[in-house]
Amino acid sequence: MANQRAGEDEEERLLEGVANNEKTDAIKARTLEEKGTWKSLPHKKQLLLLALCRLSTPLSNACLLPYLYYLVESILSDPDHPSAPQKISRMTGLLVAAFPLGQMSTSMIWGHVSDTYGRKPAILAGLAMSVIANFSFGFSRTIGMLLFWRVVAGMANGVLGVMRTMTAEIVKEKKYRSRAFLAPPLIFNSGRVIALAIGGCLADPVDHLPSLFGSSGFFNFFHNPGGVSWTITYPYALPAIFNGTVLGICWVLAMLCLRESLPTKEPGRDFGLVIGKSISGFVKRKFLRRRGSGYSAVQIEEGEVLMADIRMAEASSSCSSTPTHSTRHEAQPSRPAFRHIWTPHLLKTLFAFCLLPLHNSTFLHIFPVFLSMPVADNPHPTAFRFSGGLGLASPTVGLYLATLGICGILLQLFLYPCIHTRIGTLGTLRFASSMFPVVYMFAPYLSLLAGTPKVKWPAMAAVLFSQVMARTMAIPSNVILLTEAAPRKGVLGTVHGAGNTLSAMASACGPVIGGLIMAKGMNAGIVGIVWWTWLCLVALLALGWSFMMRTGDMEDEGDEIAVMDERSK
Known part of the structure; x- marks a missing residue:
């Protein structure tokens, strides 16, 4: 009897242990699900397509930076004139500022168009404009035409806010937002690193790639003694051709595979998706399924196959995405009046959204110049009065910035999600904002280390790495906060359009103001004046302002907006 009782107790303990293990496993699984991981992130293909569409910005904007000086120099009638360097500097500054000015002028328009006609048509139109602008820029040989096509490229990239809006609509669950908003910046940073390398390598290919475009190059089919004739006439067209080709491929992929995310437009039939499904089905049937079959299927005319595919895709689309009659006529939430979109919470967030590019774009412009400036003697430097740069060659500067750009990509992948999970979106923004003033305070003192290589390189790495880490955390946090500040989902395109407009305006003004202050500081022998x-x-203003902000979903102010709309009626 005692043995039987002991056996039953042992069995109960075993069952209890199994139950506890199952409970623990369930809790772990639920915790992982609540956190949201890269593996569980929904709609990865759509996010990847959006990220590829965002390549238009780094390819259009960053690719020309390595050769911009020489492009302007090749157009001047008298490049050897003593005043030519000053003129070239002014022209390059105008060309750099033209892009964000064009972007600023159309961001709100693109947002409104996307809210009215859909996100996908706006993105396709913007990409098409980018393709045309890039090809045309490469074959322009006057300053006026270069400026015009830079403005057009910027206007096309005003669609960036629409892409951010589409990301928020594709990934609706809050736990996935931090990773969803990281995908486009990851592709953006990767594209920027590649664009800098491609721009430097493909510019003036007769000199830089003589084995391909030189007098005996592979592509010199007509044996022109100077090299491929069109590359002599248009020495800086090849990077633009590369950009236009890549963006053209992105446009085709977006047309065939990208799904509309605007709720009022989702039920509509998308012939691009129908054609994409038909092509995908044809490829699978032609090249994948037939390999595994041991017999030959009855051949059907290609036209009949295509029509059958189209009919099947349309039927599948109508079954999966078209709502029932009752759902179709469900009352959609009305869009608030335009003046009621701009709640106090949204305005505070927009102000913070433009402060970040105001100083970050200045840093991206000033720091490479600072690294390239000649070293000064500084025989008796004081705490604030010293001058000079680090005297680095342009290839060294480019390689250094590209290397730290890769570090930024790794930080976005592995560090940001962990910090965001631990301290939240607003906490991450405040932490990043506290790093910027420290970096800017110590950056100019690098010029005093120019003669000590053992200290100079680690100090440069520390300054640049800290700035990269801070902006890696601040940019996606800013985007998430702006998304959550929108009063209704139906106005996300307008809200992100406004954010993109302010961001572009700040990106245009920051470098201009910083460059003027830096020139004043150099004349006064105080290189750090622009930094301090x-x-x-x-x-510091951005850091202080972050403590006046709050987090909140876009539904939080929905009732308030509804009341305001009722009162206006």
Whole structure:
């Protein structure tokens, strides 16, 4: 009897242990599900397509930076004139500022178009404009035409806010937002690193790639003694051709595979998706399924196959995405009046959204110049009065920036999600904002280390790495906060259009103001004045402003907006 009782107790303990293990496993699985991981992130293909569409910005904007000086120099009638360097500098500054100015002018328009006609048509139209602008820029040989096509490229990239809106609509669950909003910046940063390398390598191919375009090059089919004739006439067209080709491929992929995310437009029939499904089905049937079959299927005319595919895709689309009659006529939430979109919470978030590019774009412009400036003697430097740069060659600067750009990609992949999970979106923004003033305070002192290589390189790495890490955390946090500040989902395109407009305006103004202050500082023998008076002050303002912000979903103010709309009626 005692043995039987002991056996029953042992069995109960075993069953209890199994139950506890199952409970623990269930809790772990639920915790992982609540956190949201890269593996469980929904709609990965759609996010990848959106990220590829965002390549239009780095390819259109960053690719020309390595050869911009030489492009302008090749157009000048008298490049050897003593005043030519100053003129070239002014022209390159205008060309750099033209892109964000064009972007600023159309961001709100693109947002409104996407809210009215759909996200996908707006993105396709923007990509088509980018393709045309890039090809045309490469074959322009006057300053006026170069400026015009830079503005057009910027206008096309005003669609960036629409892409951010589409990301928010594709990934609706809050736990996935931090990773969903990281996908486009990851592709953006990767594209920027590649664009800098491609721009430097493909520019003036007769000199840089003589084995392909030189007098005995592979592509010199007509044996022109100077090299491929069109590359002599248009020495900086090849990077633009590369950009236009890549963006053209992105346009085709978006047309065939990207799904509309605007709720009022989702039920509509998308012939691009129908054609994409037909092509995909044809490829699978022609090249994948037939390999495994041991017999030959009855051949059907290609036209009949295509029509059958189209009919099947349309039927599948109508079954999966078209709502029932009752759902179709369900009352959609009305869009608030335009003046009621701009709630106090949204306005505070928009102000924070433009402060970040105001100092970050200045840093991206000033820091490479600072690294390239000649070294000064500084025989008796004081704490604030010293001058000079680090005297690095342009290939070294480019390689250094590209290397740290790769570090930024790794930080976005592995560090940001962990920090965001631990301290939240607003906490991450505040943490990143606290790093910027420290970086800007110590950056100019690098010039005092120019003669000590053992200290100079680690100090440069520390400054640049800290800035890269701070902006890696701040940019996606800013985007998430702006998305959550929108009063209704139906106005996300307008809200992100406004954010993109302010961001572009800040990106255009920041480098201009920073460059003027830096020139004043160089004349006064105080190289750090731009860092301490402009960059530090803007960064401190952004840090202080982050403590006036709050988090909140876009539904939080829906009732308030509805009341305001009722009152206006």
